[in-house]
Amino acid sequence: MSQIQIDILQRALNREKAARKQSEKILEDKSLQLFNATQELKEANEKLELLLEEKTSQLQGVFENINDAYLIMDLEGNALKMNDAAIELFGYDLKTERFNVVNLIYKPDANYAFKSFKELRKKGFFTDYTARIITKSKAVKWVQINASLIYDKSKQAIAAQGIIRDITETRRTSELIKEQKIELEKSNDELQEYAHIVSHDLKSPLRSINALVSWIKEDNSGKLDAASLQNFELIETTLEKMEQLISGILLYSSIGSESVKKEKTNLNMLLEDVKQILFIPEHISIKILNELPVVYGDKVKLQQLFQNLISNAIKFNDKEKGLIEIDVQEEKSFYQFSIKDNGIGIDKKYHDKIFKIFHSLNKTKESTGIGLSIVKKIVDLFKGEIWIESEPNIGTTFYFTLKK
Amino acid sequence: MKGIVFTEFLDLVEDKFGLEMVDKIIAQSELESEGIYTSVGTYEFSEMLQLLKNLSANTNISIDDLLLVYAEHFFSVLKISYPDLIATYKDPIEMLASIENHIHVEVRKIYPDAELPTFNVLEKTENSLTMIYKSSRAMHHFGLGLMNKTFEHFSATATIVIEKIKEDGTEVKFIINKN
Numbered sequence: 001m002s003q004i005q006i007d008i009l010q011r012a013l014n015r016e017k018a019a020r021k022q023s024e025k026i027l028e029d030k031s032l033q034l035f036n037a038t039q040e041l042k043e044a045n046e047k048l049e050l051l052l053e054e055k056t057s058q059l060q061g062v063f064e065n066i067n068d069a070y071l072i073m074d075l076e077g078n079a080l081k082m083n084d085a086a087i088e089l090f091g092y093d094l095k096t097e098r099f100n101v102v103n104l105i106y107k108p109d110a111n112y113a114f115k116s117f118k119e120l121r122k123k124g125f126f127t128d129y130t131a132r133i134i135t136k137s138k139a140v141k142w143v144q145i146n147a148s149l150i151y152d153k154s155k156q157a158i159a160a161q162g163i164i165r166d167i168t169e170t171r172r173t174s175e176l177i178k179e180q181k182i183e184l185e186k187s188n189d190e191l192q193e194y195a196h197i198v199s200h201d202l203k204s205p206l207r208s209i210n211a212l213v214s215w216i217k218e219d220n221s222g223k224l225d226a227a228s229l230q231n232f233e234l235i236e237t238t239l240e241k242m243e244q245l246i247s248g249i250l251l252y253s254s255i256g257s258e259s260v261k262k263e264k265t266n267l268n269m270l271l272e273d274v275k276q277i278l279f280i281p282e283h284i285s286i287k288i289l290n291e292l293p294v295v296y297g298d299k300v301k302l303q304q305l306f307q308n309l310i311s312n313a314i315k316f317n318d319k320e321k322g323l324i325e326i327d328v329q330e331e332k333s334f335y336q337f338s339i340k341d342n343g344i345g346i347d348k349k350y351h352d353k354i355f356k357i358f359h360s361l362n363k364t365k366e367s368t369g370i371g372l373s374i375v376k377k378i379v380d381l382f383k384g385e386i387w388i389e390s391e392p393n394i395g396t397t398f399y400f401t402l403k404k
Numbered sequence: 405m406k407g408i409v410f411t412e413f414l415d416l417v418e419d420k421f422g423l424e425m426v427d428k429i430i431a432q433s434e435l436e437s438e439g440i441y442t443s444v445g446t447y448e449f450s451e452m453l454q455l456l457k458n459l460s461a462n463t464n465i466s467i468d469d470l471l472l473v474y475a476e477h478f479f480s481v482l483k484i485s486y487p488d489l490i491a492t493y494k495d496p497i498e499m500l501a502s503i504e505n506h507i508h509v510e511v512r513k514i515y516p517d518a519e520l521p522t523f524n525v526l527e528k529t530e531n532s533l534t535m536i537y538k539s540s541r542a543m544h545h546f547g548l549g550l551m552n553k554t555f556e557h558f559s560a561t562a563t564i565v566i567e568k569i570k571e572d573g574t575e576v577k578f579i580i581n582k583n
Contacts, residue, residue: 008427015430015440019411023442030444 069164077101091136106132124149142168195253199246248370265299267292284322305378308371313341334401345392407445429458468545475549496558531582542573
């Protein structure tokens with residue numbers, strides 16, 4: 001072998017050696033890379049597993065803790081999973097028996113049930129299905145169900161889940177309330193009618209007594225002494241007072257019984273009318289501080305409202321110069337009115353009582369104790385509120401609101 | 405360029421022309437790798453170009469012809485290394501037509517940084533295929549060699565015409581007609 005050939009072989013051998021080392025290094029680096037990648041994957045996997053566990057336990061918690069019954073079924077209606085609330089409601093326990101939701105259908109509601117089930121298959125959900133079910137112990141329960149389909153990765157429906165709320169008790173209560181409301185309305189109407197008839201019937205014997213008294217007076221003209229005449233006068237005053245009382249009751253019972261006539265009412269004009277009707281003594285002045293609004297409501301009732309409050313303010317004024325101020329403030333959904341006087345005032349302990357019927361603080365001829373209860377009733381009709389601020393001997397302010 | 409292209413090339417040179425030729429063309433070329441190649445490494449394409457040039461100069465065989473022979477040798481390497489991939493094909497036209505959409509996709513899975521030529525199918529019938537080869541390497545004759553062996557593998561022959569779209573051979577039309 002020539003030296004040249006030896007040299008060629010030597011160089012080839014060196015290249016092969018170097019190549020082997022190079023490849024070993026490349027492979028080693030690759031192995032390290034692979035190892036590191038595997039390590040990273042492992043860690044990521046562990047994190048994912050942890051996350052999955054957490055989510056699973058959260059779901060399990062929701063499943064166990066919701067107060068409503070929760071059921072998962074296959075698309076044929078076979079129950080697959082239920083929570084304790086469902087076991088309690090239906091009476092079936094999957095640990096010991098199998099059951100299909102068809103078993104729960106209450107016959108008269110079957111059509112509705114099948115229709116809703118079809119809707120679930122078609123749309124993927126239904127909401128607020130409300131019907132009766134029959135439990136294992138043959139009890140009939142009202143339930144409200146919200147259900148949706150469960151899909152697999154390829155968007156294929158594989159099962160359905162539903163939350164079933166037992167509304168038997170709620171339904172019973174609301175039905176009871178409905179019945180009671182009807183009954184209450186009926187008895188209210190009857191009461192109103194009764195009050196109306198009674199006060200009417202009471203008026204005619206009063207008129208008879210009045211006539212009889214005046215006949216006796218006429219027949220015995222000149223024969224009666226001063227004491228008797230005074231007693232007769234007292235009888236007449238009492239009769240008049242009783243007449244007023246009965247009229248008041250009639251008026252009170254009529255509020256709310258009539259259908260409410262709603263019309264645009266200009267309160268400025270209405271107040272002018274009230275001033276005309278009421279007798280306003282010389283020493284009393286009425287001031288309207290603000291332009292009053294046009295409100296929408298029954299004109300007669302609005303007049304009664306202002307008339308009663310203003311006549312009270314006149315009646316119970318003991319000052320040399322009586323002053324009555326009427327004001328209004330506009331709020332977002334209502335008007336707030338105030339009627340202020342500088343009269344005798346009302347003691348704080350009576351502030352709550354004055355709006356109750358027959359609660360007159362002053363047993364005078366004109367005071368029946370019905371006026372303020374009528375006022376309260378009218379304000380109630382307008383869904384408003386009424387309250388007072390008052391100090392004895394200084395004056396009273398009545399505040400009330402009327403809904404727009 | 406993947407190391408296996410170099411190692412297989414030098415093995416073939418040694419086979420056909422002897423170890424002296426290998427030693428000679430390595431010495432004549434300016435190689436960053438110093439002619440040390442391993443199939444798992446990656447090397448500059450310019451090294452392959454120099455080796456081919458020097459081999460061509462020393463043997464008086466054109467580079468295209470050298471590439472053709474080399475490609476025919478290289479097909480057998482692929483057959484040994486990736487028998488499953490080749491086994492998925494029943495027909496040479498099908499196999500060649502799917503270079504871009506299947507074979508190169510698989511190659512990228514193993515060698516994400518591989519720089520591959522593109523083979524866009526212009527026309528395909530049961531027995532004919534027209535494709536545009538594009539590569540800055542201008543190794544269309546390497547492609548031709550692989551194609552020849554593909555037909556041979558399926559016990560068929562074909563007439564393959566090469567039309568250069570660009571003079572430097574970086575864009576070439578292959579018109580393949582199965583016989």
